[in-house]
Amino acid sequence: MEKTAVERCPLCGEKSASGTFRACDRLHGLPGAFTAAKCSGCSSLYLKDVPRDPGAYYPEGKYYSTYDSNTHELRTKKKIIGLYYSGRSGRGLSYYLLYPLKDRVQGIPDFVPGGRALDVGCGSGLILDLLKSAGWETHGIDTSASAIELVRKKGHNGVCGEFRDELFRPGYFDAVIMSHSIEHVKDPPGYLGLAFGKLKPGGQLVLVAPNACSLGFRLFGKAWTHVDAPRHVCVPSVRGMTAMLRKAGFSVESVVYTGCGWSQSLDYLVNGSHTPGSFFYRPFIKTPLEALAQALNVLKLGDFFQIKARKRETNAP
Helix, strand or coil: CCEEECCCCCCCCCCCEEEEEEEECCCCCCCCEEEEEEECCCCCEEECEEECCHHHHCCCCCCHHHCCCCHHHHHHHHHHHHHHHHHHHCCCHHHHHHHHHHHHCCCCCCCCCCCEEEEECCCCCHHHHHHHHCCCEEEEEECCHHHHHHHHHCCCEEEECCCCHHHCCCCCEEEEEEECCHHHCCCHHHHHHHHHHHEEEEEEEEEEEECCCCHHHHHHHHHCHHHCCCCCCEECCHHHHHHHHHHHCEEEEEEEEECCCHHHHHHHHHHCCCCCCCHHHCHHHHHHHHHHHHHHHHCCCCCEEEEEEEECCCCCC
């Protein structure tokens, strides 16, 4: 297996690392070991040796992003999004009771009437489904041919391949979504630059990623599920990501911590790899861990973070 050496942190460019460890593919058990480093500059995690053929580590039909969402999950999330977008106009108590749940449905931009949205790394199109039901014009990009085939069948404009400058005209979108995609790319600043160019002035970027400074990583180390080598080329810190967004021309509006992957991390720690049906996925284990995750989110230690950022107006300072 051929690899490419990485000398600097992909987010901040720092050369020095505060520590390294060896990581492997625990999810699918594909061969190979990789050196991961923690950046001494921004505290992000990144691989120091990246496969030249990353596609080999995304088995079609097995990688989670190619799964279609079940009907119950989609119905529930559509209700939450509906309340999020229209609650202030008359849903009253229901809106305020469910409003705290809106951030559990990650990657949803602020509503724009007749708005155009692009989901970079759209998978099978769950976020696109939610946005389309709320009235958005929906577009998605993914490297999985089977995922894009499904996206198109559901009525979205789907493009198979990498995010490239020639795909859409400048300033076309009101919102660009990067939900669990930035950690997969070798050039995060380049992707943010593309997003900036495709957004209208004042357009919104919604970015969701694993949190390199989470309590989960501190506890589980290389067994933390979101290390996910070698698919996760870099796992950002909030500090590294916000600095990169500002450098790309965005104004950061909000940072919300969310998510929990502790059941799978415990599975990796004890069993060494993904074990379907493991003890740690049972409800009496998983439910208390999810409750703990909510407390960690308040303390800014959750497994994921969501950042909403705005493309600065051309006359803004």
